[in-house]
Amino acid sequence: MADEELGDEVKVFRRDEDADDDPMISGETSEQQLADDKKEAVMEAELDGAGGAGSSGRVPTIGGLKAEAFIKAEPSPSFPMMPMMAGPGLSPAYGLPMMFPFFMGSPYGLRSPGMMSMLPMSALSPQFGMFPASPLYGAAAMAAAAAKQQLENAAPLHMRAGPLNPLNQMRMPPYMTHPMMPQNNERRGHGGGKVKKDDHIKKPLNAFMWFMKENRKALLEEIGNNEKQSAELNKELGKRWHDLPKEEQQKYFEMAKKDRETHKEKYPQWSARENYAVNKKKTKKRRDKSVASENSDQKKCRARFGVSNTDLWCKFCKRKKKCEYATDRSGSDMTDTQDGRGTSGACSSSSESPSPTGNNGIPLATQQQHQAALMHSMLMQMHLGSTSTHVPSPIASSSAGRSPLDANASDSESDVDEDEDIDPTILQQTREVIMQESVCTL
DNA sequence: GATCCTTTGAAGGTG
DNA sequence: CACCTTCAAAGGATC
Numbered sequence: 001m002a003d004e005e006l007g008d009e010v011k012v013f014r015r016d017e018d019a020d021d022d023p024m025i026s027g028e029t030s031e032q033q034l035a036d037d038k039k040e041a042v043m044e045a046e047l048d049g050a051g052g053a054g055s056s057g058r059v060p061t062i063g064g065l066k067a068e069a070f071i072k073a074e075p076s077p078s079f080p081m082m083p084m085m086a087g088p089g090l091s092p093a094y095g096l097p098m099m100f101p102f103f104m105g106s107p108y109g110l111r112s113p114g115m116m117s118m119l120p121m122s123a124l125s126p127q128f129g130m131f132p133a134s135p136l137y138g139a140a141a142m143a144a145a146a147a148k149q150q151l152e153n154a155a156p157l158h159m160r161a162g163p164l165n166p167l168n169q170m171r172m173p174p175y176m177t178h179p180m181m182p183q184n185n186e187r188r189g190h191g192g193g194k195v196k197k198d199d200h201i202k203k204p205l206n207a208f209m210w211f212m213k214e215n216r217k218a219l220l221e222e223i224g225n226n227e228k229q230s231a232e233l234n235k236e237l238g239k240r241w242h243d244l245p246k247e248e249q250q251k252y253f254e255m256a257k258k259d260r261e262t263h264k265e266k267y268p269q270w271s272a273r274e275n276y277a278v279n280k281k282k283t284k285k286r287r288d289k290s291v292a293s294e295n296s297d298q299k300k301c302r303a304r305f306g307v308s309n310t311d312l313w314c315k316f317c318k319r320k321k322k323c324e325y326a327t328d329r330s331g332s333d334m335t336d337t338q339d340g341r342g343t344s345g346a347c348s349s350s351s352e353s354p355s356p357t358g359n360n361g362i363p364l365a366t367q368q369q370h371q372a373a374l375m376h377s378m379l380m381q382m383h384l385g386s387t388s389t390h391v392p393s394p395i396a397s398s399s400a401g402r403s404p405l406d407a408n409a410s411d412s413e414s415d416v417d418e419d420e421d422i423d424p425t426i427l428q429q430t431r432e433v434i435m436q437e438s439v440c441t442l
Numbered sequence: 443g444a445t446c447c448t449t450t451g452a453a454g455g456t457g
Numbered sequence: 458c459a460c461c462t463t464c465a466a467a468g469g470a471t472c
Binding site for chain 2: 203204205206207208209211212229230231232233234235236237238239241242253256260271272273276
Binding site for chain 3: 205210234
């Protein structure tokens with residue numbers, strides 16, 4: 001049974017029961033559901049406290065921090081107990097509720113607090129660093145799981161506790177969980193969070209992700225459950241992952257493998273590519289950042305060496321032609337070289353400028369004046385701030401004004417303003433680096 | 443409220 | 458084939 005079907009079922013349900021149901025689904029309903037969740041959590045906690053691995057002294061108390069974490073308990077693979085389980089159970093299209101009634105015993109599906117009590121966060125050894133066999137594989141946990149499963153299975157699926165129907169407050173079948181319970185997802189962190197784009201099928205988790213999922217809480221507890229940031233935590237987890245014996249890692253790799261297989265079985269047509277657009281904004285920003293840093297490494301000769309070191313410029317730059325270095329290295333991200341249009345490709349600026357050809361259309365005289373002024377200011381800046389002492393005579397001699405040479409030099413110039421705020425220190429550093437690289441051979 | 447940070451691994455795309 | 462990019466989880470911090 002596919003979750004899409006469930007989703008459809010849910011949609012049909014919603015449509016049938018309440019044509020204009022949106023107000024019912026969100027808002028007060030969510031609060032109501034949240035309250036209900038808490039009640040359920042308490043009940044589950046009490047139940048679980050009776051035995052099983054979950055009873056290992058970690059009885060959550062609602063109201064306290066632990067209760068908070070408890071209620072927010074996220075799904076765990078709990079792998080031995082659900083060998084065929086697909087994914088984290090968060091994705092609306094992910095779980096296989098009908099195939100794993102045990103996990104559906106609670107209204108929370110895979111996020112059941114009761115389930116959590118059997119999971120590593122409760123069974124984990126405090127000696128996190130040791131990583132004894134994943135607690136998931138512990139005999140106690142498995143025994144508890146089996147016992148609970150028997151109990152749960154004793155009742156027909158349709159009679160087991162399901163979530164409250166927000167529309168009529170009646171108990172729904174247990175498999176009706178996430179697709180129609182947006183708040184279940186929305187309570188999650190960003191990744192698994194909101195119900196985006198309807199049926200966003202998440203990637204199956206890889207081994208490390210499973211590892212993180214299972215051990216994050218234990219690590220948190222180990223370090224005192226305090227202010228450590230998630231990113232730092234992940235760093236630590238990364239270290240520990242490396243320190244983990246191969247056989248231990250293997251378990252997680254198997255989990256990941258099964259997860260992938262199940263995922264593939266369930267969504268044969270799905271491709272990881274499909275999810276690329278989901279976080280488009282985020283990734284775009286990141287990429288922009290990286291591109292910017294790349295670009296800073298792909299400056300043309302003038303930007304790299306500065307006007308005071310034209311002797312280091314490539315022959316093309318010296319002639320105000322397309323920079324040998326920049327075109328070789330960057331090529332595609334320079335607008336004036338990408339499509340062959342743009343300017344003459346004069347090597348005069350950093351590629352940081354979004355529009356090297358921005359001066360197109362401006363009268364040549366204006367451009368020349370502008371350039372002369374810039375040259376002057378740059379030279380002044382370099383004289384004042386740079387340790388570099390050599391200033392090529394042609395330009396230096398024209399620093400006060402626009403010499404014929406300058407005018408000549410600006411014939412094809414179109415992007416002079418980009419070096420306007422050039423930092424002498426950076427220039428010097430860049431120069432040193434480039435000198436080492438010996439890139440622009442004359 | 444959206445995005446970043448940070449980790450590893452899988453998958454897809456590109457040259 | 459090697460390399461690059463994106464996404465998966467997490468949750469506090471930052472914008």
